[in-house]
Amino acid sequence: MTTLDDLPLRDELRGLTAYGAPQLDVxxxxxxxxxxxxxxxAVVEAIGKALHAELRDLNRYPDRDAVALRTDLAGYLxxxxxxxxxxxxxxxxxxQLLQAFGGPGRTALGxxxxYSMHPLLAKGTxxxxxxALRGPDFGLTPQAAVAALAEHRPDVVFLCSPNNPTGTALDPAVVDAVLDAAPGMVVVDEAYAEFARPGTASALAALPGHPRLVVTRTMSKAFGFAGGRLGYLAADPAVVEAVQLVRLPYHLSALTQAAARAALAHRDALLATVEAIxxxxxxxxxxxxxxxxxxADxxxxxxxxxxxxDQQAAWRRLLDRGVLVRDVGLPGWLRVTAxxxxxxxxxxxxLS
Structure with missing residues (x-):
């Protein structure tokens, strides 16, 4: 049987395994x-109507720039x-950000x-x-962040707030310090922003005056739209122009755009679960x-x-009791979704 070793795979991809979490029937x-x-x-019905309205025109390409969807997302943000x-x-x-601002001869820092996908995306591009490393409490100080920037001079910096897998939010002073010191792009991954405790700042507030700042978000978590596959960024318009240079033609289907717009129109109903979670x-x-x-906080x-x-043994014992949590590869630690x-x-x- 042919294996990866028999194929002319790029050297930097050899020895890697694809990203994934166990999908077990428990x-x-x-x-x-x-x-x-x-x-x-009610939201299911609205999404269904939105999808049905698109079906007759599936012989046509979707709006490649997703203007209506982006307008709705902008209204939300x-x-x-x-x-x-x-x-x-x-x-x-x-x-897409790494395709535009990273690539051969360039460096990304996290x-x-x-989030384990960040280095995989870097290798793929x-x-x-x-x-670099966070502190023992999984926190990150402005001084530590700036020291890493001075040492490595990265073209792209990834900050994750709240951080996955620790849940830790960043002090805005860290983002400010990185913006002042970074020679390239600064990407703040805010996939879990809607779940932050009161008073936790978003990097969206720092967008004015910082054309190299990008804030990425998703509808997968708080919106309960993981199967819809819709992520987005907020940044200076020039950044949007840059990623349009590398995006595939018609990368967002008409069905995805329609479903996401219907979900956004009913965001109050979808986000009603956030406080319960x-x-x-x-x-x-x-x-x-x-x-x-x-x-961890x-x-x-x-x-x-x-x-x-042994977190692997603990993971197995929980699974034996019908509960699947995540072993993120951090010795002695496990992660559980609320x-x-x-x-x-x-x-x-x-767990008892």
Whole structure:
């Protein structure tokens, strides 16, 4: 049987494994940070009508610039449509950014432990990846960030706030310091922004006057639209022009655009679950700390907790009890998604 070793694969891709989380048929799935609440019936009906309206014209290409969708997203964010770009998930957005501003001979920098797709996207675009480290509490100080920038002079910097897999939000002073020191683009991944605790700042506020800042978001988490695959960015209009140079023609289908617009039109109904999920997140943090476990502060819809030993064995024992959580490869730690009260009950019982 032919293997990857038999193919003329690029050298920097050899030895890698594809990104993915186990998709197992278990009673309680809390490993991929999905929104556990199904799409409400009224929104299902609205999306269905929007899709039906597009079906007769599927012989035609979609709006390649997704102008109507970008206008709706801009209204949600409070920015101008020219500042917004959309793609198939925030991963594709970040890939396009690396295609435009990274590539061979250029460097991207991130601060781990963080989102594992960032270095994979860098390798896929031929961009050199440098992984700096967060502190022992998973925090990042302005001084540490600026020191890493001075050492590596990256063309693209990835900041993740709230950070995945730790849930940690960044102090705005970190973003400000990086913007002042970075020689290239600064990408702030805010996939979990809607779950942040009150008073947590968004990098959107720093967009004016910073043409090299990009804030990426997704509809997968808070909107419960993971199957719809819709991510977007907010940045200076010049950044939008840049990513349009590398995007594939007609990359967003007419069906994706229509479904996302219908979801945005019903955002109040979809985002109504956010507070319930935050309550379960805070419940998990309090319960685990009450049991003497070390738990990272979280502004996301998940919790990273220390198991006090072999995390792979702990993961397996939870799975044996019908609860699937995430082993993110951080020795001694596991990550659990905050879902419904019933799912939290099942997780806490299994953990006992």
């Amino acid at each position: 009673a309680v799935r809390l490993n991929t940070n999905e929104n556990s609440y199904p799409v409400p019936d 409070g920015v101008e449509p020219a500042q917004v770009w959309a793609a198939n998930g925030s991963n594709e957005i970040q890939q 601060f781990g432990p963080s 031929g961009t050199r990846w440098v992984g 935050k309550a379960q997140r805070d419940r998990i943090v309090a319960e685990l700390r009450g049991r003497g476990l070390t738990v 979280s502004d996301a819809n998940f919790v990273l907790f220390e198991v006090g030993g 879902g419904t009260p019933e799912e939290t009950d099942a997780f806490l019982e299994a």
